[in-house]
C-alpha cells in the first residue's frame with residue numbers, strides 16, 4: 262500500500278514547541294502537511310511563556326523543506342485561538358487536522374490541592390482542546406473533511422495518585438470525543454484520542470531509570486497520532502501508545518441484570534456478582550445503545 266501523505270493538507274498542532282507535540286508536528290510536515298506550530302512556551306506547570314519554542318520548531322520544519330507558521334498563544338485564550346485559526350486560513354485556505362496536545366501539570370494529592378490548581382489544569386487540557394476544536398469545527402464540516410486528535414492519558418482512563426485534576430480533564434476529553442465522533446460523522450470529521458506514554462519534561466520527575474526512559478522516546482508515539490490524522494483514521498478510538506506498543510482502550514459495560522421496578526437497595530447488594538459479571542460485556546457506540554439494552558432486558562431479552 263502507498264505511504265500515508267498529507268500533501269495539500271493543513272494541520273494545527275498545539276503545544277508543539279517541545280515533547281510529543283514537536284514530534285507530531287515534524288512528522289506531519291515530513292509527510293507533506295503545512296503546519297501551524299502552537300506553543301505558549303511556558304514551564305511544565307504552565308507559568309511563564311514566549312513564542313521561542315514554537316518559532317524553533319517552525320525553523321526545524323523549514324529546514325526540512327516544509328511550510329509552517331508559529332503561534333505563541335495559549336490554547337485557553339479565545340483571541341489567540343481565533344488568531345491561530347485565521348493565520349492558517351489566510352496562509353493556506355483550509356484546516357484539515359487539529360492535534361490538541363498542549364498540557365501542563367499541577368500534581369498534588371487531593372488533600373493538598375487548591376481549587377486553583379484543579380481549575381487551571383482543567384482549563385488548559387479540557388477547554389484548551391474545546392476552544393481550538395470549536396474554532397476549526399465548522400471549517401472542517403464545510404470542507405467535508407477533518408481529523409481531530411485529542412490527547413488523553415492513562416491517568417484519566419485508569420487513575421494515578423496525585424493527579425485528580427489532570428485525570429478529570431483527561432477523561433473529560435474522552436467524553437468530548439464521544440459526542441464529537443457522532444456529530445462529525447456526516448461531514449467526514451473523525452475525532453480520536455491518543456493516550457501516550459513518553460519520556461518528556463512532564464515525566465522527568467517520576468524517577469524512571471535511564472534505560473526505561475530511553476525506550477520511551479516521544480517519537481515512538483507519533484506514528485499512532487499521525488495515523489489518527491490520516492484519511493484512513495477510524496473515529497471514536499482511544500489509541501494507547503508508548504515504547505513502540507499500540508493498543509485500543511475503551512469503556513465497556515457488563516450485560517448486567519434486570520431487577521424491575523421493585524429493585525431495592527438490598528437486591529443491588531444481593532445481585533452484585535451478576536451486575537459485575539464480565540461475561541458478554543461490551544462497548545457501546547452511543548448512549549442510546551445502553552438504554553436499548555435496558556429495554557431489551559425489561560422484555561426478558
Ligand code: NAI
Nearest residue numbers: 276280281301302303335336362363364414458459461463
Ligand atoms: P511537554 O511539557 O513537553 O509538552 C507540552 C507542551 O504544551 C509544552 O511545550 C508547553 O509549552 C505547551 N503548553 C502548555 N500549556 C499551553 C497552553 N496553555 N497553550 C499552548 N501551549 C501550551 O509534555 P508532553 O509529555 O510532550 O505532553 C504532551 C501531551 O501529552 C500533554 O497533553 C500531556 O498531558 C499528554 N500526555 C503525556 C504523557 C507522557 O508520558 N509524556 C502521558 C499522558 C499524556
